[in-house]
Structure formats: structure tokens, C-alpha cells
Amino acid sequence: MKLNEKRIEQRLSKLSEFTIPGSPWTRRAFTEPYARARDWLEHEMTIAGLTTRIDHGGNLIGTLPGTNHALGSLASGSHIDTVVDGGRYDGILGVVAALETAQSMKENNYQPHHNIEVIDFLSEEPSDYGISCIGSRAMSGNLSSDHLQYTNASGEKLHEAIRRAGGTPEKIQNACRSKNELAGFVELHIEQGRVLESNTKKIGVVTNIVGIKRFEMIITGRSDHSGTTPMNLRQDALVGASKIIERVNTQAKEYQTTNGYLVATIGAIHVRPNAVNAVPGEVRLTLEVRSDKQDWLDHFPEQLITFATKACETERLQIKSRQLSYMHLTDCADLVIQTITRSANTLDLSSMTMPSGAGHDSVFMAQLCPTGMLFIPCLDGRSHCPEESITMEDAINGANVLAQSILSLDQRVEK
């Protein structure tokens, strides 16, 4: 099945240009550029011959009907919202490629067995309402009535925002799809890292999406005058913090082997009083641990906190740690992993299996049906920034592997 490469390129270009003019690329969910982009996308779906709807959770869905509704739908898609000053291709590539797959089926007179659904999930990026993956949470029954009460900085509640996006928040439970409605989900995305690039591979076949644990550590010492407090009388919270920061780095490097993926980061630090002439009295750190191995995800922070407690004791500091959040590890379905790998081989594209270090809508879709993801390289691993870049060749490769994978999955019923 031949895709229309020019159309992929044109749609990526057009869709990305719905942005706040002064700060490309910024298309925050629920804002005016986002709404215009959605209208355009719905129109493109219609042109492609899909029937469109917005579900109760505010997801835009275009459907190409299959011959056997009892098989459930094969779905593909991603998101079109961005972070502030984000990248041009993060999200939209997966939506455009899914649309191209369905449209090419239609144009090539291929009538699928399954319904083919092209999904633009509502607000995948961390939203202004304090929650990410709003649409895929709703679709998988993970958007609670508490979530709907979350507010943005202007005081608008999430349920009001979902209504503006075309959803039906009072029926949010009905947004949840039953498991036999969906036969599979495949998401194409840019890698957002440098693994493919540094391994010179064209396609990343995602084996699982890392679990994420986040912690806050509060280290308390004593704020003193930096001039009058001799070194031996100090209780410098920043000195304790620096030992912990170093340890996170060395300990994570020890875990990193070919047997698994683990990254650990102290990304945010707040010091009080944070003045040139004051001994730091308090430091707050965030620790984030991501891994594709459950025991590492559990062990790493335990081990680190044991170290931190001892290090603080030595420096006469107090430390308190608490878990802020926990996103479970998501395994991709073997069926989809194998299908994507075979599709890449068929198309003569080099591939490698890899975990996804970033979260995606696929995390929630995996609760409903066999789910998998494929990545294409992005320049120098940059993402969530205007420098994010991909080649059109890689974009087309990704779309071809996606289309081939969906075709293969659709044709499984024949065997």
C-alpha cells in the first residue's frame, strides 16, 4: 500500500503552524490555536472519507468502517497539543500518519476487516489543569470526578474545559471503551532521545513504557551568617544535597546495563534562603526514577534514600522523603512488538527494540487492548523545544511502518 508522502509532509507543516505566533511551537490544549487545529484536522478526516466524532472525553475520532464490527477497532493516533515553546513534531506525527494510513486504505480500495480509528487524544502533555493524558485517561476509565474539579490558573475547572473541547464531562464514564471494542492500538511518535541516533537505527520498536516514581526530599540544616559561622559549626543543607545529587548520578550509572533501562534525575532544587551571604538552611529536591524493570524501580529509590539518610546524619542534617507520584510500568503487547518489527524488516528499515523513557497515551490504551509504539529518530534527541527536528525521510519511514503494521494486524483474522 503506497502512502501519499507529499500529503504527509504538507499536513505536518500545516498542522504545526497552528501555534501562538510569537512562540512557535505552542499549541496548548484548550486554547484558541488548538481549537482551530482541531477544526482543520476534523475537516481533513472528513475529506479522507472518515466519519468523525468527539467522544465524551473530548477525543477527536475519525473512523473508516471495517467489514466485521464484531472484531472491534484497530486504533492509531497520538496528540496535537504541545508544551509551551515545544517541538514541531511531538504528537502530530502520530496523528498525521494514522490519518494517512486510513486514507490510503480508502484510496487503495482496501476495505479493512476491523474498523480503523484515527484518534487525536485530548491534552496528552501536562495540561494547565495539573494532569496529562486527559483524553486517554478518559477513554480507559482513568479520569476521575476528582480530576474533573482540577482548575487552571484562571480558576476554570477541567470539566468546563473538556466541554469547551466538545466533550461531555457529565458522561465521562461513558467515554471509557470496553475491552472488546478495541482489537489493538499502535502509536507512532518521535523518540525524544538519542538512542536511535547513536545506534544509527531507523525504527525503534518499543517494548515497554517505563514506570516513573517521583519523590520530594526536604533536607533541613540551619541557616547561618556565612561570615560569622566557622565551617565546623555549620549545618549546610546544600552540602548534604550535593552528596545526594552525586549519588543519584553514580548509582544510576551502576544500574545501567544491557539488561535494563534506568534513568534517575534530580531535576529541581529550591534552596532557602538562597542568598550569597547565608549558609543554606533548607533544600528541597525532586528525585525522579524511571525504569523498565519493576525491581529496579522499587530498589533504586530505597537504596538512594538509605544513602541520603546516612549522608545527612553525617552532616548533622535532617531529611524527609515522600513519594509524589507513581506511574506504573507498561509492557507493550508481544503481538504488536512482533508486528512492528516484521513490518520494518519487510520495508528494509533497520530497527531495534527499546523502552520508551517518556510517557504516552499508549500507557492508558494498553489497559484496554494489545498496544505498541514505534519511534523514529529526532535530531540530536532534542524534544519539547523549538530545536526539535526530524527528516521527512524518517517521518515517511515511520508512517510506512505504521501503515504496514496496521495492515498486518487487520489481516491476522484471515489466517
Added chain:
Amino acid sequence: MKLNEKRIEQRLSKLSEFTIPGSPWTRRAFTEPYARARDWLEHEMTIAGLTTRIDHGGNLIGTLPGTNHALGSLASGSHIDTVVDGGRYDGILGVVAALETAQSMKENNYQPHHNIEVIDFLSEEPSDYGISCIGSRAMSGNLSSDHLQYTNASGEKLHEAIRRAGGTPEKIQNACRSKNELAGFVELHIEQGRVLESNTKKIGVVTNIVGIKRFEMIITGRSDHSGTTPMNLRQDALVGASKIIERVNTQAKEYQTTNGYLVATIGAIHVRPNAVNAVPGEVRLTLEVRSDKQDWLDHFPEQLITFATKACETERLQIKSRQLSYMHLTDCADLVIQTITRSANTLDLSSMTMPSGAGHDSVFMAQLCPTGMLFIPCLDGRSHCPEESITMEDAINGANVLAQSILSLDQRVEK
């Protein structure tokens, strides 16, 4: 000579109560509570029998005339301004004790050889105009016409503020005293540290006031997605910074011997983007080094920056360092050091020599005349905070040693 202990206590209490009511103790220079405190103080000086004036630099000076004007003045004093949410005794103790000394001379019918000057220096603390020690800078010829153009957050210029405080900014050069006008300066202050307390001494005899060098270090790595960037591909600026923070601490402890005083502090840190899910791409640190030994003051930062450069190289980070400020090391006059030590002995008060880790108006007065300082203990070393506390016994001890020292210096001419 017997001081009026009750009066010292009452004046400390009264003077401290000129504060912003909601946040004791806050009496910022140039504000309304400060102006009222000054008016009260000038009135007390008049009651004490001193002639008062405000010099061109905005310093309030009360003078008890001596018998021999050719000898120049013996001066004593400190400041009555505070930092925001500052301490109750920082500054005012030295002013009240100097006033008590002059008043007791008068009441005891002791007519000094020298003029005795009681000085309330304008704005010793870092002011809202970006400069500290405004009055003592003016008196020693260190307040430039550039300084006078500094503005506060409301856009008022320093020269306008000095005029409000009763100074004559257009004649600021005339605020500078000639060296033969002043025979000596002695300042009593709370220690603002824990050295006296931990050595159970009553009086600290200051040998010198530390020199201060401040630097900014900017460490640049690469901000990356914390989930998708494996440890070996990271350039984490915070990991580099943590090595430097630890090194400052261990290196300063190595310097600290009985032969000298050195403290070094990373007090402020700013991280970009400072987000839980981003590898830190840039860290800005301030490094402050204080020492009473010139070669340590020069060596320490050189040595540290050499280390930092290497450490950053290892982590594939860039580092830029620049000196922000340099306050020269100030030696106290042997004459005054010996006089204070003898006075403490005479009064049967335990004493020890020590450097001052904090800056004071004495730094500038030392450019004009033989200058020295004495400290009394403050509870747990706390200062620049509402918890700052002293005992009245220690306050009286300090005032007695100050008075005895000024008497001794006055009587030197008889020998």
C-alpha cells in the same frame, strides 16, 4: 566610672521598638520607623548633654567636648537600621553603649581630653539602593558620585534618600573627615556567630575584619528530557555543581586551622529549567570566600576554580567564573586591640581575640584612624533574624568594656 545599667536596658528596649509593627524587627534605613527612631535618638543625645548634628553623609553625631581639640575626637558608635525581619540588638547595642559612655562621663563630671563623638552611621545594612555602610563610606571618602545615582525599587535615587535623612549629598565630599580630626574609633557589636558561646568567653576582641571575595560560576550542560536521555548521554549541570559545592566545603575545612580564619560558602543556586522531568542544563552558583589572611583570600578561589574547571571537563560541562566583588581585609589597630583586652581584664571579664567574619562600619573608619571592635555573645549565634537574642548581663559587660576602653584611650595623652 559607673554606667547606668537600667538606662542601657531601657534604651535598647525603646529603640528596638521603632519597627514595622507586623514584622519585628524591621527598621530599614530611610523609612518612617527609622526616621522616628533617629528623632528619638537625637533627643536622647541632647538630654545626655551632647551637641548633635547630622553630617553631609547623613550620619547622626552627638559630641561631648574635650579639653584639647587639637587631639582630635575619640569616636564610638554603630548603626540603628536593620535588615527585614532582623534582630533586636544588631547595631543598636553599639549606639546605646557609646551614648551611655559619653553621658556617664558627663554625669560623673569626667571631662575628657578628646572630644567624644557618639555616631549613628547611616544605613550600615545592605540598603534598598544596593549599597551598604552608606554613612561610614561617606565619612571615609568612599561614597562616590556614581553611588549617589543608585536607585531603589521605586526609582528614588540615593542622593534623594540621603537628603531625606538630613544629609547634604551635593557636599558629600565634605562628609569625609581628615585623619587628624579623629584619634580613634571603637565599636561594640553583637558577635552574630557562635565562637564566643562555644568558647564560653564574655568579650571578643576583634583583631581584624575579614576580606570578602564573591564570585559567580555559570555551569552549562545540556537540558534534556529526563525520561529519554540515558545516563551516559547526559551533560547534567547540577551534577557538576554538586561536585563544586562539596569541594568548597572540604577545601575550606582544610584551610581552617588555628593560624587563620577562612569560611567559604555556596549560598545561592539557580537551576534551569528546574523541572522534575528535565536534566538540568544550566546552574548558576555564588561562591563567597572570607578570610583574615590575604594569601588565603587569594589562593582559595584560585584553587577552587581550578578544581571546578577540571570537574566540569570530566562531566563534559562548560564553566565560566567571574569575580562579583572584593572587600579588602581590614586590620584593627594594635593600640585598640590591646586597650580592649586590658579593659576586659580590669573588669574581670574573660576575653579572646577573634576575627570578625561580618563586615561593619569599622571597615571604613579604619581608613581614618586607629580602629577596633569588641563583641559580646549572642544566643546560639543567631542574627539577622527575630530569634537574635543577648542577655542584659552581656550587654552591660560590653558597654562597660567599651567605656573603660574609651577612658583608657582618652587618658593615654597623660602618660
